[in-house]
Amino acid sequence: MKTVISCLLASVLMIAYAAASDPRNFDTGLLIPDESYCDQPYIVVAKNGEWVCTMTTGRGRESQPGQHVVATISKDQGHTWSELVDIEPPGRIESSWAVPLMVPSGRIYAFYNYNGDNIRKLRGKSIKIPTLLGWYVYKFSDDNGRTWSKRRYRLPIPVTAVDRRNDWHSSVQLFWCIDKPTIMGGDVIFAFTRMGKYIHDLGEGWFFRSDNILIEANPENICWRLLPVTERGVRSEEMGSIQEEHNVVPLNNGDLFCVYRTSKGYAGGSYSRDGARTWTKPMPVTYTPIGRKIKTPRACTKIWRATNGKYLMWIHNTALQLHSKIWPMTGRDLAWLVGGIERDGMIHWSQPELVCYVSPRRGVSYPDLIEVEDRYFISATNKREARLIELSRALVEGLWRQSGPYAVTQSGIVMSRKGAPDGPSIIPMPRLPKLSSGGAFTLDLWFRLNDLSAGQVLLDSRSPSGAGLAVTTAAEGTVQLELSDGRTSVTWASDPGLLTTGERHHAVFIVDGGPKTISIVIDGRLCDGGNDPSRPFGVGRFLTTPGKNRRAEVVELGDVSGSEQLRILPVLKGHIENLRIYDRYLLTSEAVGNYRVSCSDSQ
8 A cells, every 4th residue: 555655646746846847837937926816927127137027916806996007026037026016006096007118227117007087887887897998107116116106197199080989989098008118229119909999899009109218317208109190000800800919029120010919810910111100901920921820819919029130929829719618728728939030021930839838728828028148038927827937048049940050859869760661660669758747759750641541550559458659641631649548548630731642741749748738740830720610729638628617627648658569651551761759849940940951851
């Protein structure tokens, strides 16, 4: 009995250690203090090197009474934080959605919503969300966030068509901001969303630009210009009613690019070539200017320009919307980055890389990027906790290297076989890390199929009990990976339409026991579910179908190595040219690199 208990305890400790050691695990990130609810934990690095984080918090839930904006200070890059400092105190008037800016003098501004007219009713009925309306205001701190000006200053928002058509017919303005202001030469610019209907409806993107806030000490003398110079903000009727959470980055050529969320399964994007005066018609954000859409749900799509002049964008790589009643995920439980490189005034995006995960149906969003001394940090929130995670530098910079140069990844190879003969063969099967302990592995193979009929077997390590793995052809001309530890089985297939009879193809199956995912990269392209509405995502999960309580449970797969033999081509009309097995998950960028370097000559 003691032996059984010891084994169980050791197993639990191994799983806990694996989760704790995975920097992508949001639940183990550095905790930023809050009151209970928390949102938009945005950070600026003060002149003295301290980190000042502003956020929206409250003792209730989102938009409940007492919600207000605060600051907290870290002297050790997020390991410990000061007690919360009120920018606005909790009380009768709500303050929300603070975004910070530090100017060269060291002064820190915080811009936020303030329900200054104490709006509580619409057409005689009480409103539940009084936090997305009112005044747009700011305060400042001249002591690195420790105290804030008693006086608040109001940003001017001239009435336009979006206000005149709202439910209050312009006597109340609806808006909020998720965009941390950006310094662009001698100016500062930031985007915000104005709404034409209460609430979360008929959104448009607008921009504040100041040409003297960086040098003007008197807040009353700061000049603000509202852009664009038209009656309508950034919006396209073809993208539906939900167009919100606009944010903007300057391009290296002096232009601007704005992205925002929609409920269509992709983000909207628009360029300005004249300093935000006018904007191109918004279009879906795509990997290349005329490429496939980058999938992301109605969730904060955040873009940043790094100090090296390249770009990062936070997405969720799925078209699944937030409150799904069918799928056991939120659409926000996996967070990804894509890396952007500017070419001819347009941003070209990399394939996505998973950077953060949380428990199913919780979700993490509203991120900020902090870049310090060649290190990259992300702060984010699940609305109950705000945390800070450090990104692998290799992961971030790998996104920008997906366009080359390339090299075959050698780290973690436990088996490599080049030029498998035509016809079946058997080789030793390496032992793979246990997925239930947070382990991971990757299968990387070049192959050619003479036909795409389902049921062909490329690789098979399954034992008589069924434990093991198999790569097979499946319906709609796809390849799939089947995994089993003898008790539990999981299967995931590639996107349809990517394979062609007689053509040489590269497939990478990335099995990751941290987030419990199976990702498939075909010919350098990470599968995202394609246009199939029944597959709003391209990543398989080890999850059960949610029951009546809509809670999904993680399926713990153990050892899926199977037998000691790996059968190659037991049933296949075609052949495998090259096979590698890694005892870790490959980054998407590594999978892309393995494909690119071997496109013309398999390594």
